[in-house]
Amino acid sequence: MSNETKPSVELRIPILKDMELVATNTADVIAKYMQLSEEESGEISMALIEATINAFEHSESQKDIFINFTISDDELTIKVIDQGKGFDSKGIQIPDIDSKLKKQERKRGWGVMLIKELMDSVDYESSNDGTTLTMTKKKKNEQDN
Numbered sequence: 045m046s047n048e049t050k051p052s053v054e055l056r057i058p059i060l061k062d063m064e065l066v067a068t069n070t071a072d073v074i075a076k077y078m079q080l081s082e083e084e085s086g087e088i089s090m091a092l093i094e095a096t097i098n099a100f101e102h103s104e105s106q107k108d109i110f111i112n113f114t115i116s117d118d119e120l121t122i123k124v125i126d127q128g129k130g131f132d133s134k135g136i137q138i139p140d141i142d143s144k145l146k147k148q149e150r151k152r153g154w155g156v157m158l159i160k161e162l163m164d165s166v167d168y169e170s171s172n173d174g175t176t177l178t179m180t181k182k183k184k185n186e187q188d189n
Contacts, residue, residue: 055111057096064096067111071122074113078120080183088120088181091162094155095124095177103128103175119164119182127174 055070057063068089075085092111099109105128112123160166163179170176 051115053113057109087162091159099126124177130170
């Protein structure tokens with residue numbers, strides 16, 4: 045894929061129960077097309093589930109979530125876009141694992157950390173008009189394994 049337009053897939057997902065699975069099913073098809081490993085595909089799906097659920101739960105948007113997949117020879121770039129209230133990504137507190145595990149409350153708050161662990165690059169752009177999360181997974185070469 046030289047300087048031609050890179051293929052892309054766009055989804056518009058309503059904020060409804062289990063709709064994040066539409067995104068992961070799409071990601072699975074794209075991963076197969078790109079000949080990504082099962083491990084890479086699984087990491088993308090887990091990061092995408094976290095990112096989509098975060099958009100559903102925290103954006104307070106009443107509008108659909110948009111997910112854009114851009115395919116190139118060596119990487120997949122995914123943008124998760126909501127039209128919600130926005131947030132300050134610098135203000136995200138990574139939970140303390142020991143205190144989280146001892147409490148009886150839901151074990152939430154790991155999404156951003158997990159996304160960063162699973163993907164090769166992660167970037168947030170946020171304003172009062174919404175948030176765009178851009179995450180990239182680089183395709184590993186056979187000799188990288």
